[in-house]
Amino acid sequence: MIELVTRPHRSNLLRWAAKRSEVLVLGADLTASCEADGFRDQFPERFFSFGMAEQNMLGFAAGLAREGFFPYIHTFSVFITRRPFDQLAMSIAYPNLPVRLIGFLPGLTTPGGVTHQAIDDIALMRALPNMTVLEAGDATEVESMLDAAQAIEGPVYVRQLRGEVPRLFPSEQPLRFGRARLLGSGTDLAVISAGICTEEALSAVAALRSRGVATSHLHVSTLKPFDDPRLLEQIANARYGAITIENHSIIGGLGSALAEQLAEQGIGRRLIRLGLRDTYAHGASKPYLMREYGLDARALVHAAETLIDASLGIDDAVLAEHAAAVRGAAQRETLAKADKTEDL
Amino acid sequence: MTVQSVAAGIRRRVLEHTLRNNGGYLSQACSAAEILATLFLRVMQLGPSTAPLIPRPFAGVPSQNNPAALTGAGYNGPRAPDLDRFIFSPVHYALVLYALLIELGRLGPDALERFNTDGSTVELIGAEHSPGHEVTAGSLGQALSQAGGIALARRLRGESGRVWVFMSDGEFQEGQTWEAFAALAHHHIGNLGVYIDANAQQCDGAMADVMTIEPLADRLRAFGAEVHEVDGHDAEALAKPALARENTVIRERHDTAGQQDPTPAAIDRPLVVIARTDTCRGIDLLRERAPKLHYLRFKSPNEQDAYEDLLEHWQDLAS
Numbered sequence: 001m002i003e004l005v006t007r008p009h010r011s012n013l014l015r016w017a018a019k020r021s022e023v024l025v026l027g028a029d030l031t032a033s034c035e036a037d038g039f040r041d042q043f044p045e046r047f048f049s050f051g052m053a054e055q056n057m058l059g060f061a062a063g064l065a066r067e068g069f070f071p072y073i074h075t076f077s078v079f080i081t082r083r084p085f086d087q088l089a090m091s092i093a094y095p096n097l098p099v100r101l102i103g104f105l106p107g108l109t110t111p112g113g114v115t116h117q118a119i120d121d122i123a124l125m126r127a128l129p130n131m132t133v134l135e136a137g138d139a140t141e142v143e144s145m146l147d148a149a150q151a152i153e154g155p156v157y158v159r160q161l162r163g164e165v166p167r168l169f170p171s172e173q174p175l176r177f178g179r180a181r182l183l184g185s186g187t188d189l190a191v192i193s194a195g196i197c198t199e200e201a202l203s204a205v206a207a208l209r210s211r212g213v214a215t216s217h218l219h220v221s222t223l224k225p226f227d228d229p230r231l232l233e234q235i236a237n238a239r240y241g242a243i244t245i246e247n248h249s250i251i252g253g254l255g256s257a258l259a260e261q262l263a264e265q266g267i268g269r270r271l272i273r274l275g276l277r278d279t280y281a282h283g284a285s286k287p288y289l290m291r292e293y294g295l296d297a298r299a300l301v302h303a304a305e306t307l308i309d310a311s312l313g314i315d316d317a318v319l320a321e322h323a324a325a326v327r328g329a330a331q332r333e334t335l336a337k338a339d340k341t342e343d344l
Numbered sequence: 345m346t347v348q349s350v351a352a353g354i355r356r357r358v359l360e361h362t363l364r365n366n367g368g369y370l371s372q373a374c375s376a377a378e379i380l381a382t383l384f385l386r387v388m389q390l391g392p393s394t395a396p397l398i399p400r401p402f403a404g405v406p407s408q409n410n411p412a413a414l415t416g417a418g419y420n421g422p423r424a425p426d427l428d429r430f431i432f433s434p435v436h437y438a439l440v441l442y443a444l445l446i447e448l449g450r451l452g453p454d455a456l457e458r459f460n461t462d463g464s465t466v467e468l469i470g471a472e473h474s475p476g477h478e479v480t481a482g483s484l485g486q487a488l489s490q491a492g493g494i495a496l497a498r499r500l501r502g503e504s505g506r507v508w509v510f511m512s513d514g515e516f517q518e519g520q521t522w523e524a525f526a527a528l529a530h531h532h533i534g535n536l537g538v539y540i541d542a543n544a545q546q547c548d549g550a551m552a553d554v555m556t557i558e559p560l561a562d563r564l565r566a567f568g569a570e571v572h573e574v575d576g577h578d579a580e581a582l583a584k585p586a587l588a589r590e591n592t593v594i595r596e597r598h599d600t601a602g603q604q605d606p607t608p609a610a611i612d613r614p615l616v617v618i619a620r621t622d623t624c625r626g627i628d629l630l631r632e633r634a635p636k637l638h639y640l641r642f643k644s645p646n647e648q649d650a651y652e653d654l655l656e657h658w659q660d661l662a663s
Binding site: 048049050051053055056057058059060061062063064065066067068069071086087090091094095096129130153154 | 405406407408413472479480482483486487488489490491492493494495496497498500501519520523524526527530531
């Protein structure tokens with residue numbers, strides 16, 4: 001059974017930044033909510049509060065970066081990618097400045113409703129020249145992000161996770177920039193997942209395999225650049241096609257990026273993109289929303305049945321069994337509580 | 345070289361250019377000539393230009409794969425801890441800045457021949473690769489925040505050089521400008537000064553009709569800035585607030601979240617000089633176009649002749 005890690009970014013930031021005097025943290029009134037409070041309290045001379053004024057904060061970050069500092073912006077993803085988009089494009093992305101944008105509450109990971117749910121951030125960030133886009137799928141990747149981002153010359157947008165985060169991947173196997181994780185191979189179907197959807201995909205893929213469907217599974221954490229050849233190789237080998245599942249709109253994210261590559265490379269496989277189907281969401285719990293909008297294991301199994309054109313007889317009880325292998329009941333309860341009491 | 349002679353040279357060059365191209369940002373030259381000349385001659389501590397007299401061609405947009413990308417900051421001298429930095433915000437004034445750099449000998453006299461030509465850095469609306477520019481500010485109201493970041497970085501490194509920002513009054517309609525002033529005051533950033541060309545004009549016409557920003561001085565004071573309102577064509581009045589600060593020692597600050605002084609001393613505030621200016625100063629003929637002065641394009645051969653005539657007699661006027 002997997003481990004649940006409490007606030008992995010908070011402790012990792014403290015440890016990682018301790019001896020890097022050129023690293024600054026900029027906050028916009030969501031410092032504890034973005035797990036930067038420990039850094040603020042321990043390194044007050046390197047923490048700068050900008051209040052609820054993101055356009056200006058991004059400009060200050062640009063100026064600091066031009067002078068050789070590495071500003072790490074900490075706020076919610078919507079307030080990095082949506083509200084100050086022009087500032088991000090012109091002050092930071094155009095000059096290719098090493099500003100690191102650590103965005104929290106990706107997609108449906110918040111009950112805060114439509115204003116807090118970043119469902120278009122990957123699309124917006126992918127469209128910006130010079131921008132690199134990374135997404136954390138578990139605690140190990142949360143802990144890998146600072147090293148991964150710091151190694152990149154230009155601006156980096158990170159879809160970061162907070163609070164109670166499951167560890168799906170061994171801590172000695174950190175995120176590798178530009179490389180998908182191959183979690184299993186098969187020649188019937190290819191499942192490509194990212195972010196929190198990977199945990200759902202793990203139980204769905206296990207259920208599919210139990211029914212004899214040879215399924216390959218890849219987890220993506222580098223969304224731009226998007227050029228790992230193994231993604232296309234696995235899909236080319238999957239006779240029924242591929243399914244992407246992402247905590248984002250199906251327009252402009254993982255599914256879109258893959259569709260572009262498949263078309264350009266002339267790989268004629270069907271592709272079902274799971275994600276928000278060109279809709280906004282609303283305030284509710286993460287499991288509820290993932291079911292409502294079809295971002296969960298059940299939706300993935302249905303998509304597989306569509307591609308195979310056969311019923312596999314996998315019901316909720318079967319999926320629950322496979323999910324239990326990934327995560328225990330007590331952990332589900334802990335997470336449910338954490339989701340309800342999160343700091344918005 | 346005096347502010348007056350440089351300012352007259354700016355107007356003449358921009359007029360000449362406007363005639364040659366049947367279009368130009370002439371009113372901006374009229375309003376800003378003395379402000380920019382004063383900044384470069386009397387206020388800022390800049391080293392000699394490190395950039396070529398003949399502007400380089402465009403070297404591509406900045407990117408990880410383009411080490412050749414450049415900025416135009418070298419025209420304002422080298423980067424050094426004790427030297428000032430100039431950040432040019434309303435880049436629609438680019439033609440005026442180029443004319444100034446020519447007058448100062450930082451750009452060659454033929455540099456304007458490359459203005460708005462394909463493949464040139466001497467762009468119509470300047471960007472960071474354009475001579476005299478350091479940031480890409482064409483989406484107005486973004487440069488002040490960037491200058492604030494530069495000033496904060498210089499303070500963190502203990503540099504004595506300051507950061508000067510030239511702004512237009514129209515940029516005070518953007519919310520980001522006020523966010524920036526709030527942050528400058530909150531973080532006690534006193535190594536930054538702003539000169540505003542308050543010419544009361546914008547693209548749609550008179551600012552009072554489009555969206556008023558007055559009372560600008562009171563607003564800025566309420567945001568924590570040290571504000572001076574001066575005649576923007578009077579070099580002495582323009583330079584005085586900056587010179588008054590020059591010899592003041594900036595006291596050591598401990599600017600952290602937990603230890604902020606609620607009433608920062610004057611030196612810990614941004615300096616603002618509101619330069620009240622006339623968009624037709626030096627070229628009275630322009631008054632016939634009021635209130636639409638943002639961009640001059642001649643409406644008739646007669647009008648063009650009148651401006652040609654003005655340029656021909658420029659020497660008589662200037663002397």
